Amino acid sequence: MGVDIEQRDDVVILRPQGPNLDLTNHQELSEAFRAALPLEPKRVILDMQRVVYIDSVGLGSLLGGRRHLRGKVEVHLCGLTEAVEAAIRSARLDLIFPVHSTVHSALQAVK
Numbered sequence: 046m047g048v049d050i051e052q053r054d055d056v057v058i059l060r061p062q063g064p065n066l067d068l069t070n071h072q073e074l075s076e077a078f079r080a081a082l083p084l085e086p087k088r089v090i091l092d093m094q095r096v097v098y099i100d101s102v103g104l105g106s107l108l109g110g111r112r113h114l115r116g117k118v119e120v121h122l123c124g125l126t127e128a129v130e131a132a133i134r135s136a137r138l139d140l141i142f143p144v145h146s147t148v149h150s151a152l153q154a155v156k
Contacts, residue, residue, distance in 0.1 A: 046070040048077035056155060057086040058148060063095035066103035066129075074103075078110030086118055088155045092148050094124030099132050107138060119143070123151040 049060040123145040145151035
């Protein structure tokens with residue numbers, strides 16, 4: 046899958062390259078969250094626009110990444126496809142992670 050990491054001031058943007066976030070590749074997202082920690086972000090934006098499928102293990106990796114950041118860093122989601130958004134809402138993770146339509150709107154919200 047691969048995950049691109051971009052830093053903009055005190056925000057880190059993680060971009061999983063998709064198309065799936067599941068049992069076969071969730072470790073890559075976990076590693077990206079770990080790689081973000083030394084950058085000392087105040088917020089992490091997870092741009093999911095290239096992910097078209099997420100399973101329960103992938104959903105768990107979102108929670109694990111948040112936990113790895115020790116609750117000191119806000120994690121925002123954006124660019125959700127319909128299927129991914131449905132999975133996130135079904136698991137009620139939208140109550141934990143703010144959801145935005147685009148990276149731009151997420152960046153505006155975190156300023």
